[in-house]
Amino acid sequence: MWKENLRYLHTMTPKVLNLYLTMRKMIKRSALVATALITGVVNVASATELEVTHWWTSGGEANAVAELAKAFDATGNKWVDGAIAGSGGVARPIIISRIIGGEPMGATQLNHGRQAEELIEAGLLLDLTDVASENNWRNVIYPSNLLDACTVDGRVYCAPVNIHSAQWLWLSHEAYESSGVAVPTNWDEFVAAGPALRANGIVPLAQGQQGWQTGLTFGVLATALVSEDAWYAVNRDKDATVAAGSEYARVWKAFDDARKMAVGSNVGDWNLATNLVITGKAGGQIHGDWAQGEFSVAGSVAGTDYSCLPGLGERAILDTGGDAFYFPAQDDADVEAAQKELAALLVSREVQVAFNLKKGSLPIRGDIDMSTANDCMQKGLKILGGGNVVPSGDILLSADTNNQVNELMNTFWSDFYMSPADAQAKYAKIIASAD
Numbered sequence: 001m002w003k004e005n006l007r008y009l010h011t012m013t014p015k016v017l018n019l020y021l022t023m024r025k026m027i028k029r030s031a032l033v034a035t036a037l038i039t040g041v042v043n044v045a046s047a048t049e050l051e052v053t054h055w056w057t058s059g060g061e062a063n064a065v066a067e068l069a070k071a072f073d074a075t076g077n078k079w080v081d082g083a084i085a086g087s088g089g090v091a092r093p094i095i096i097s098r099i100i101g102g103e104p105m106g107a108t109q110l111n112h113g114r115q116a117e118e119l120i121e122a123g124l125l126l127d128l129t130d131v132a133s134e135n136n137w138r139n140v141i142y143p144s145n146l147l148d149a150c151t152v153d154g155r156v157y158c159a160p161v162n163i164h165s166a167q168w169l170w171l172s173h174e175a176y177e178s179s180g181v182a183v184p185t186n187w188d189e190f191v192a193a194g195p196a197l198r199a200n201g202i203v204p205l206a207q208g209q210q211g212w213q214t215g216l217t218f219g220v221l222a223t224a225l226v227s228e229d230a231w232y233a234v235n236r237d238k239d240a241t242v243a244a245g246s247e248y249a250r251v252w253k254a255f256d257d258a259r260k261m262a263v264g265s266n267v268g269d270w271n272l273a274t275n276l277v278i279t280g281k282a283g284g285q286i287h288g289d290w291a292q293g294e295f296s297v298a299g300s301v302a303g304t305d306y307s308c309l310p311g312l313g314e315r316a317i318l319d320t321g322g323d324a325f326y327f328p329a330q331d332d333a334d335v336e337a338a339q340k341e342l343a344a345l346l347v348s349r350e351v352q353v354a355f356n357l358k359k360g361s362l363p364i365r366g367d368i369d370m371s372t373a374n375d376c377m378q379k380g381l382k383i384l385g386g387g388n389v390v391p392s393g394d395i396l397l398s399a400d401t402n403n404q405v406n407e408l409m410n411t412f413w414s415d416f417y418m419s420p421a422d423a424q425a426k427y428a429k430i431i432a433s434a435d
Contacts, residue, residue: 060293292360
């Protein structure tokens with residue numbers, strides 16, 4: 001039914017949409033009352049089931065999700081897994097469509113940032129301010145901008161669950177050793193080693209053929225290769241002059257090198273690209289710290305079988321994006337209580353440790369013991385502890401601007417007739433009109 005509703009929901013004004021949703025709630029409430037009267041079942045205590053939607057479906061991700069489900073089930077409630085195959089770009093429209101279509105799930109993964117703005121404005125998401133206050137989120141969540149990204153007009157609407165940084169270059173020791181070259185320690189060495197790997201039948205750069213991965217690669221290069229002032233000028237201040245200038249020219253040159261090095265990396269999903277690195281069929285992959293989950297499942301050891309370079313070995317810096325859970329507003333008091341219980345649980349010390357060790361991401365609390373984390377995660381924790389972080393571009397730029405940037409990245413990546421200079425000029429125009 002929710003799919004049918006979508007045909008006309010987008011044409012409604014906010015007032016009409018709110019009236020429609022209110023009427024749906026009244027009808028649903030009446031149906032529940034009628035059912036209770038007919039069956040004679042009223043106020044019977046039972047475990048509450050929450051359908052939880054997310055797009056964590058790779059091997060490492062599935063292991064991490066299992067930790068969340070186990071912790072929630074231990075409360076006496078029931079986690080009903082609603083995994084959606086594909087990337088966030090595939091899952092988010094489905095998730096949002098269900099919420100506005102009147103068929104909400106109990107909880108859903110989204111990225112903290114501006115993705116849920118319109119849902120909050122329409123009153124479709126549960127206010128978690130009381131949960132945040134009772135559990136002292138303002139003082140335990142670090143960095144504080146993660147909670148700020150969940151906050152609208154002073155009210156908290158999501159529970160951050162991890163810090164994901166895209167700023168990593170994952171390197172296969174086997175690939176470099178078999179090619180007779182040293183494992184690179186920075187971006188320039190990585191590019192310089194490319195021909196030796198290619199001559200050995202190894203793809204220098206593993207790259208999944210999906211648009212969001214291309215955009216991620218550009219974002220990583222920009223964060224690593226320009227100064228922090230230039231990065232903020234473009235992403236926060238929307239300064240088109242800096243976007244068209246010499247510092248960003250280096251980024252576009254590196255992006256051109258990357259697309260050439262990735263020729264022959266004929267895989268789609270990111271975890272398949274990671275597997276090329278794990279098996280020594282590719283030299284490296286520019287990707288987020290969630291790739292660690294795949295190395296872990298494969299039994300690979302950080303520092304022995306593979307290396308990781310935060311900030312591409314150029315700058316010890318990370319961006320702080322990540323995942324959060326939002327809870328669609330519903331009329332059932334038992335469901336709301338279970339939603340708030342899950343929200344508090346996600347931020348708890350025990351769940352933060354168990355989940356992030358499996359996920360490969362960094363925790364959103366600084367007051368927990370992560371001494372068992374591997375070498376790569378320890379590097380990330382050190383950078384985070386030193387405050388060498390910038391916000392994710394997803395947080396600073398609107399969804400519309402991000403889509404325009406990603407479309408340009410995808411076009412440039414596949415069109416070798418487009419020069420870096422031409423692409424940079426188009427990029428500067430997008431930044432000039434960014435919101």
